[in-house]
Amino acid sequence: xxxxxxxxxxxxxxxxxxxxxxxxxxxxxxxxxxxxxxxxxxxxxxxxxxxxxxxxxxxxxxxxxxxxxxxxxxxxxxxxxxxxxxxxxxxxxxxxxxxxxxxxxxxxxxxxxxxxxxxxxxxxxxxxxxxxxxxxxxxxxxxxxxxxxxxxxxxxxxxxxxxxxxxxxxxxxxxxxxxxxxxxxxxxxxxxxxxxxxxxxxxxxxxxxxxxxxxxxxxxxxxxxxxxxxxxxxxxxxxxxxxxxxxxxxxxxxxxxxxxxxxxxxxxxxxxxxxxxxxxxxxxxxxxxxxxxxxxxxxxxxxxxxxxxxxxxxxxxxxxxxxxxxxxxxxxxxxxxxxxxxxxxxxxxxxxxxxxxxxxxxxxxxxxxxxxxxxxxxxxxxxxxxxxxxxxxxxxxxxxxxxxxxxxxxxxxxxxxxxxxxxxxxxxxxxxxxxxxxxxxxxxxxxxxxxxxxxxxxxxxxxxxxxxxxxxxxxxxxxxxxxxxxxxxxxxxxxxxxxxxxxxxxxxxxxxxxxxxxxxxxxxxxxxxx
Numbered sequence: 001x002x003x004x005x006x007x008x009x010x011x012x013x014x015x016x017x018x019x020x021x022x023x024x025x026x027x028x029x030x031x032x033x034x035x036x037x038x039x040x041x042x043x044x045x046x047x048x049x050x051x052x053x054x055x056x057x058x059x060x061x062x063x064x065x066x067x068x069x070x071x072x073x074x075x076x077x078x079x080x081x082x083x084x085x086x087x088x089x090x091x092x093x094x095x096x097x098x099x100x101x102x103x104x105x106x107x108x109x110x111x112x113x114x115x116x117x118x119x120x121x122x123x124x125x126x127x128x129x130x131x132x133x134x135x136x137x138x139x140x141x142x143x144x145x146x147x148x149x150x151x152x153x154x155x156x157x158x159x160x161x162x163x164x165x166x167x168x169x170x171x172x173x174x175x176x177x178x179x180x181x182x183x184x185x186x187x188x189x190x191x192x193x194x195x196x197x198x199x200x201x202x203x204x205x206x207x208x209x210x211x212x213x214x215x216x217x218x219x220x221x222x223x224x225x226x227x228x229x230x231x232x233x234x235x236x237x238x239x240x241x242x243x244x245x246x247x248x249x250x251x252x253x254x255x256x257x258x259x260x261x262x263x264x265x266x267x268x269x270x271x272x273x274x275x276x277x278x279x280x281x282x283x284x285x286x287x288x289x290x291x292x293x294x295x296x297x298x299x300x301x302x303x304x305x306x307x308x309x310x311x312x313x314x315x316x317x318x319x320x321x322x323x324x325x326x327x328x329x330x331x332x333x334x335x336x337x338x339x340x341x342x343x344x345x346x347x348x349x350x351x352x353x354x355x356x357x358x359x360x361x362x363x364x365x366x367x368x369x370x371x372x373x374x375x376x377x378x379x380x381x382x383x384x385x386x387x388x389x390x391x392x393x394x395x396x397x398x399x400x401x402x403x404x405x406x407x408x409x410x411x412x413x414x415x416x417x418x419x420x421x422x423x424x425x426x427x428x429x430x431x432x433x434x435x436x437x438x439x440x441x442x443x444x445x446x447x448x449x450x451x452x453x454x455x456x457x458x459x460x461x462x463x464x465x466x467x468x469x470x471x472x473x474x475x476x477x478x479x480x481x482x483x484x485x486x487x488x489x490x491x492x493x494x495x496x497x498x499x500x501x502x503x504x505x506x507x508x509x510x511x512x513x514x515x516x517x518x519x520x521x522x523x524x525x526x527x528x529x530x
Contacts, residue, residue: 010119014127018115021131025114025138029107032148037096040148041417041440042408045103049150050439051456052076053099056084067438067456068448070476074242075250075456078234079159079192080152095444099150106154110147113161114138117370120165123172124332125378132390133374139394141294141401143366145409146359153360156193160364163189163196164335167203170219171210171331179219182207183226190231194246198349199342199364206338210331242458253454253461255354257495264494275352284357287404290347292365294400301396305372309333309340311379333375339368359409412484413440415511415520419482420444422510422522427480434478434525436487450476452483453492464492470500471528478525480507485518503528 010018032044054067055076063069065076083105087098114134121130137143147154162185170178186204189196208220235245262274284290291298312333343365350357373393416437423433423445434450435441442449452469454461463472469492473481481488481504493500503526510520 010122014119014122017127017131018118018134021114021118021134021138022111024135025144026107026111028144029111029148029154030104032145033103033107034100037099038414038417040103041413042411043405044145044148044409045099045150045413046410047413047416047437047439048455050443051451052081052084052150052152053088053102054439054442055081055456056088059085060088067442068450070448070450071457071459072241073451073456073458074238074248075253077152077156077191077193079188080155083155103148103150106148106150108154109158110143110154111138112158113143113367116158116161116165117367120161120168121332121371121374123168124330125374129374129378132377133370135390136373136393136397137366137370139397140292140366140370141398141404142288142292142359143363145401145404146363149360149409151360152193153363156189156196157363157367159185159189159192160196160199160339161367163200164203164339164367167207168331168335170207170223174211174215174219176219176222179222180226182219183223184230186223187227187230190227191234194248195251195346195349195361196364198345199339202338202342202345203335206334249458249461250455251354253464255356256461257453257464257491258355261491261494274355278355278357279347279351284351284359287359288400289357289359290343290351290362290365292343292362292367292369294397295404297396297400298369301369301373304376305336305369308372308374308376308379309336312375330375332371336368336371336375339364339371343368412514412517415484415514416440417444419510419520419522422508423447423480423482431479432477434473434476434481435483436492437483441482450478452481464495467495468497469495470497470503470525473525474503474528481523481525482510482520484514484520486516488521489518502526 032040035043037045051067051073055065055073058064058066058069061069064072065074065081066072067075084098084102087102087105090098092098114137117137118130118134121133143153143157147157166178166182166185170182186200189200204220204224207223208216211219238248239245259271259274262269262271266273286295288295288298291302293301310333312330343362346361346364347357350361417440420441421444423431423441424447427433427447429447432448432450433441433445434452436451436453438449438451442451450460450473451457452460452473454464459476460469460472463469488496497503504523505526507522507524510522513519
């Protein structure tokens with residue numbers, strides 16, 4: 001069955017369908033964004049997100065880009081920090097209000113992905129199949145929950161979609177204006193999340209190889225110039241302030257500690273064994289993190305999506321029955337495969353090289369999955385069973401997400417909120433707190449709170465590498481160290497320094513012990529012995 005002729009301008013009906021799909025996607029995301037913050041802390045809102053909120057506050061107070069107001073940091077992505085600067089610039093009646101607004105922005109950004117997906121796909125396949133692909137993304141619990149985690153995830157997802165959609169437009173109708181837009185989306189996408197460069201490389205190479213030879217280099221160089229002009233100030237600032245254009249401590253600190261601990265524990269073992277352990281750990285696969293799908297569902301849906309991609313992009317296209325010419329593969333199928341390649345590249349970098357994959361790194365896989373299933377739908381064109389199939393697909397996407405919601409991604413973070421309350425009630429306003437997990441405590445504790453795992457603190461990262469973390473706390477005037485037994489004894493004890501226990505005096509415990517993490521304990525940091 002031949003696909004309908006693609007057209008650029010959507011009809012009123014298609015515009016209405018796009019906004020209906022947007023509403024379907026926005027409803028669950030916005031519902032989560034507006035839930036009470038204590039609930040979100042257990043379910044989706046990660047401690048790392050509070051580094052953005054705190055950094056925005058300190059910039060607005062004149063302390064510069066710093067989580068604690070003392071140590072400059074570049075452990076963030078610039079576009080999402082800009083959004084938080086706008087949000088935090090207004091006076092708010094309570095600290096939860098700007099968080100809800102920032103999360104609402106994220107919900108809108110990710111819901112707009114379905115609009116981009118629908119309108120970009122309908123230019124290659126039928127509007128019905130494009131709507132199915134958009135609906136699959138809208139109902140997919142993995143991006144729905146990860147997009148409202150307080151990080152840059154929703155914004156990055158939207159700009160990834162804009163990047164591949166602009167690539168399709170440029171290839172379909174090359175022009176100077178579309179090349180400028182292409183470069184703009186690539187530059188903004190990189191600034192939304194720097195590791196999207198691993199996706200943009202695939203899309204950029206595809207554009208280079210598929211543009212007409214007469215205009216290829218002119219348009220590609222024009223797009224590259226626009227993207228470079230957007231990115232250059234961020235790279236230059238990193239270089240001048242931190243000694244390298246891509247020296248983000250958020251990317252380096254925890255992976256360095258993981259490698260160092262493994263080398264200490266297994267001095268004769270090669271690091272590739274650690275990489276293999278991380279890559280094959282079942283949690284990321286069964287929960288759907290690496291597959292861009294809800295738990296277990298990806299193992300069923302991805303084979304179907306790959307069939308859809310292969311059907312429209314055969315390696316050896318059969319001759320056209322009428323003219324004898326070989327059928328031309330569908331560019332939309334190429335895009336789906338390129339996004340898959342980008343997701344695999346991200347997995348190899350974060351799991352094999354960095355050995356620290358996080359769920360929100362792989363939302364691009366959800367877009368690839370949606371396009372692949374849309375292509376399959378276009379091919380099979382179900383008729384009588386169409387409604388039944390859509391209902392079954394919706395249930396398959398939603399029900400495992402309900403399971404994830406019931407468990408929550410971060411159930412232990414309620415203890416960190418209790419720790420913040422303890423800080424407010426039991427310390428002076430001048431007290432200095434330190435923690436490896438300092439975001440929630442820093443935001444709600446309302447005290448200077450120093451990040452100790454180095455993610456947003458280059459000074460702490462240097463102390464970790466030198467094995468002088470306790471000495472760093474003492475020199476920085478830290479009054480209290482608060483974290484879990486696991487964080488101290490299993491993760492960072494090797495970097496605290498010799499006899500570090502003599503420099504810490506336990507004050508109290510926070511809440512009940514959590515399985516695998518133990519108690520959250522409050523320690524007074526004692527001055528160094530003379």
